[in-house]
Amino acid sequence: MEELFSQIEIDWSHVWQLLLNWYWLPLFVLYFGVISTILIENRNPTKTISWVMVIVFLPFVGLILYYLFGQKFRKVKRFQRINREQNRKLLVAWEESLSRMDEQLEIIHQRIGMLSRVFDYLKNEKLAFFSLNNRVELFINGEEKFPVLLKRLREAKKSIHMEYYIFEFDHIGKQVLAILEEKAKEGVKVRLILDSIGSPQVIKYLRKNKPSYPFEAFLPVTFTSLANSNYRNHRKIVVIDCQYGFVGGINISDRYINQPNQANYWRDTAMAVEGIAVNNLQIQFWNSWNQTEGEPFSLTEEYLNFNVAHIPERAAVSFASSDPGSLGPFNMEAILLAINDAKERIQLCTPYFIPSEQLSTALEIAASSGIKVELMLPAVSDSYIVQHATFSFLKPLLQRGIHVYLYNKGFIHAKTVCIDGKLAFVGTVNLDIRSFYINYEITSVVSDEQYCKRLEQQFEMDKSASDLVTLFSWAHRKKWKKGVDSLCRLLAPLL
Known part of the structure; x- marks a missing residue:
């Protein structure tokens, strides 16, 4: 028996020596494969060189960083496929709105000249419905936005759709969650999307307490999907009854509400819109929801509103959006x-x-x-x-x-x-x-x-x-x- 163990020790020492002599070979194959993949992706040359340098000059660490933040091939193809499928579903509504959009584009051309080409671009890329039948309101900081947002949420009759990068479990966050729960129990259809990296505390709270409405964590990050951490949903969107919409840089967090003479002043901007343009925010939310595990819903008349009778032609509004699967930035x-x-x-x-x-x-x-x-x-x-x-x-x-x-x-x-x-x-x-x-x-x-x-x-x-x-x-x-x-x-x- 002792002789057998002795033989085993000798064998393991040979294996160890073999690894010391040839460890570079599997590493070479791994590095060659990763760098080849980066080159095949045809990225921006500057970004390609940056990743190659990180991988070469930061051994092991560079590979980990690339796995977490650099790879995109399979994921981006999936995003592109989802975008194509969703665009096909919207094509009928788009074709029906073309004549009205063209008429209103002619009006904005006369108002602002060449700058109106931005609206032409957004229409030609089928990124957003263009309309003049809107009212808009600018908010400076959270102390202007949140009172209006809370009021609109409390007045909701049919649906509330919210999509946020950061949603914190603080005073304003708890207020919003309480209203969402109350409205859901009243029969309002509430859906909430939170980014997995930006809102971990509220996601954990909702999973534990089971709200009366569906919510989804966007691209959740697990050990087997660490690469998801590089693709974040940075949007801040609210759509209420498909009549009122909110968008901008202000997340749901107390830090955006400034108190008199406070030391850490937070300066931010957001906007509210009422009118046809709200349909664009509804569609963006729908797109995001379809990329989660949430139960699908259809964009019926319940969620889209093209009735312009109550809003005269005033503010020209459209939206530019992009994601990792977009055809362009x-x-x-x-x-x-x-x-x-x-x-x-x-x-x-x-x-x-x-x-x-x-x-x-x-x-x-x-x-x-x-x-x-x-x-x-x-x-x-x-x-x-x-x-x-x-x-x-x-x-x-x-x-x-x-x-x-x-x-x-x-x-x-x-x-x-x-x-x-x-x-x-x-x-x-x-x-x-x-x-x-x-x-x-x-x-x-x-x-x-x-x-x-x-x-x-x-x-x-x-x-x-x-x-x-x-x-x-x-x-x-x-x-x-x-x-x-x-x-x-x-x-x-x-x-």
Whole structure:
């Protein structure tokens, strides 16, 4: 027996020696396979090189990062298939609305000229129904949005559909949950979608307490689906009775409600819409619901409303949306189209600025052609890496005459663009690669004189709480800060 154990020990030592000598072979095959997959996907060259560098120079860790955040082949194909199926279902309603949309597009062409091409683009890509029969309301911060939202929820008669990235179990969150439970018991059809990464506490609470209405966690992350963590539903949508809709950057959280003289001021923007445009938000919710395990529902007359008799032609409203399965970065393309058609001024506000080459080039060309371009960013971000990556993109903008403001009253989380005081974007879209290509995002596109005027006025107010960055001061920052900016920029395509 002792001789047998001795033989086994000798065998295991040989195996160990073999592994030490040939461990590189399976690793080589694994690395070769992963890098080949990245190349076959035909990504943006910059992103391809970034992932290859991460995998090569961060052994093992790079492979894990790629598994969690980089791979997309199978998942994106699934998203694209779902999009095609859902678009086919909407084709009949789309064809029936074409003549009305064309008539109203002609009216908006006369009002705002070339900027109306954004609405043409959204219609031609079949992204959203266009209409003039809408009322819109702009909300500055949660203290303006939440009282209106709670009122509309309490008045709901038929249906409530909500889709949020962050929904916290705090004071405002508990208020909303209580109303949803009450309305569901009254017979109102309530459905709730929460992002698995953004709202874990409320998802856990709802699973434990079994509400009277269906709710779904969007792309839940488990050990076998860790790659899901890279695809997040960043949208914030509410649709009530298919009459009232809400969208913007404000999540369900107390942090968005500012108290007098509080230290951590949170500056954000959202909007409400009433009219035909609400159908677009309903469709977006329906699209998201169909990508969960929730019981399907049909977009019948109960959930769509094209009756325009009670709302005169006023606000032109459409929506740009995109997700990992989109044929293109539609949010970015709509913004680029508006920037290219600007005549006087462009005001952009974003908490995260990791621009694509197309966006940087469009802004630089606009500024060089004499258009006043203003970009507002937080002076202090909630992400150290993203902030320093953002700072690495500013020097070329400053050199071309773009006015950059760093908001220092608190954290500015608003995602807005206003062009010539005639066309405004308010939604969930940050001006970064993740919002353009990876997340589920949506932004409203609005042309309404009073709405745009208030957005411009708010931008001017925010400028008074910001520092204007000069090219001289930026060029003379401490070298170590520039170094950190450059290091963080290497991760920009992956953020």
